[in-house]
Amino acid sequence: MAKNEEVVKNSVFGFGDANDAYAKYFIGKSYLKGLASSDAAKTNVSNVTFEPGCRNNWHEHENVQILIAVAGEGWYQEEGKPARKLEPGDVVIVDPNTKHWHGATKDSWFAHLAIMSGEGKTTWYGPVSDEEYNKLK
Template sequence: MKTMRRAIGAGIFLLALATQAAAQQTAIFPKGEIATVDNHTGTVWLKELSEADSVFAYSIATATFAPGAKLDWHIHPAGQILLITEGIGYYQERGKPRQTVKKGQVIKCQPGVEHWHGAAPKSTFAYLATTPTQKGKTVWLKRVTAAEYQGGR
């Protein structure tokens, strides 16, 4: 009888752990819609959470990337801050080495600096982005090459 109670107790404990782990995997914000614009490679979901207006001159959005998906090279005239919320991804500024970024990190994309970001080959990747809009919208440039994605410059 004691063995059976221990087994049931252990099972309940494992179920509680699994439930807790699943709860921690639940996204705070909706994933959004698959992006249909031609400024990325792979599947990217976008959701605008708060658009800039006359009081708040910045937008807040969430982006979720399928493994291997990435944005093209681009510039934010007033900069951007990325709060990494899921997975493993890459961030690279023009002329600098590619960086690996992970859940919990904060990336400051400097104003006017050409860069790209996206998911690692075997991981999803998501972030919250806050983007000041007073100096204009994102300027999209060329595709990231396979060599750049793999860590070359």
């Protein structure tokens, strides 16, 4: 069993279903569990789970995104900045139109809450290369 698998799969926020709708934007397998949404507030809250080594492609959102690490170990990186290791309790506020990616470390499952404000679109770019990813310590 990979590091933190049991903790992540038994999270109080739930494990979710295979994130097949967005699979083309990920290296590895991710899972998505919708937690809350409000049409009036135009806000969505989801628990996103990543298997070890899974990460999403570089992307940006038109509106603010908030990531709250809830289980396991992961990474967050903005373009042009060093990657930041995430552990439960860490919070990242992603400003609008900031190119970034996030995902699990190589040897650990990872889960974060993703809070999206507004109805802005997400623009997807290419994947984080294995070369870039494997350099992270």
